[in-house]
Amino acid sequence: MLLLLFVFLLLLLLLLLLLLLLLACAALRLASANPAKDQQQQQQQQQQQKSSYLLPIATPAASSSERMQQQQQQQQMQQQQQQIQQQQQQMQQQQQQMQQQQMQQQQMQQQQMQQQQQMQQQQQMQQQQQMQQQQQMQQQQMQQQQQMQQQQQMQQQQQMQQQQQQMQQQQQQMQQQQHETCF
Structure with a gap:
């Protein structure tokens, strides 16, 4: 995931560089176009000065057309600036989204770690x-x-005791018998 983020950021930087190059090219074109316009304006002014006594009404029209061109150029520059601002805003939004995704991933990792710890504790408890x-x-x-x-x-002792008692009884009987026989 980190590699993908890194590649994505590199691509965004490359896009920004391309946009800056395009803007520089456009500025150069405008700068190169301005001298030609200046020359045209000078020529027009000279022609107007020469033909001012012939056509005094042509000067307001020429000045108004120049004003229109200047206004159009200013509008184009403003539009380009707005586009750049929009692109910067988009980049910022993308960065914020990336940060949010990173935060979510960190939260997911923390949850997984907690679950693993709980599982280990349960296993230890079960083992105990x-x-x-x-x-x-x-x-x-x-x-x-x-x-x-x-x-x-106990049983063996009882058996032994019983056996002893039986032996004693037998001996007593034998003694009695002997005694009786003697008499």
Whole structure:
């Protein structure tokens, strides 16, 4: 995008240079045309002076035509200046649009960065929750295993005690039997 903006600005500068060249050419043409007009005016004045006694009414018409030409030239120059101003305004508007686009792009980038940060935070939270759940599950399994071991030990102890009791009873019975046989 920056390259495109740079190329666009270069093109605009080139257009401005071309316009300036055209204006310079037009000014040169006008300047080159003015001496010829001056010569024509001098010749006309000389002819008017020579023929003033013959045609005294021709002078107002010639002066009015010169005035018309001067007015037309001034109007053309004003129009050219107005065109230049309009072009400058257009350039300024284009620059403002470009700046607005840059601002929008920056805002979009900031929004994307914020979204990425939020996604990362959510992922971290999920990972932490998963780790905690896994730890809890492992602890529960360990507790269950311990409980099972304790129950097994208790059962074994009970069995041993029962066996001992049975042995004791058997011994007592044997002793009683021996005692009875002796009597």
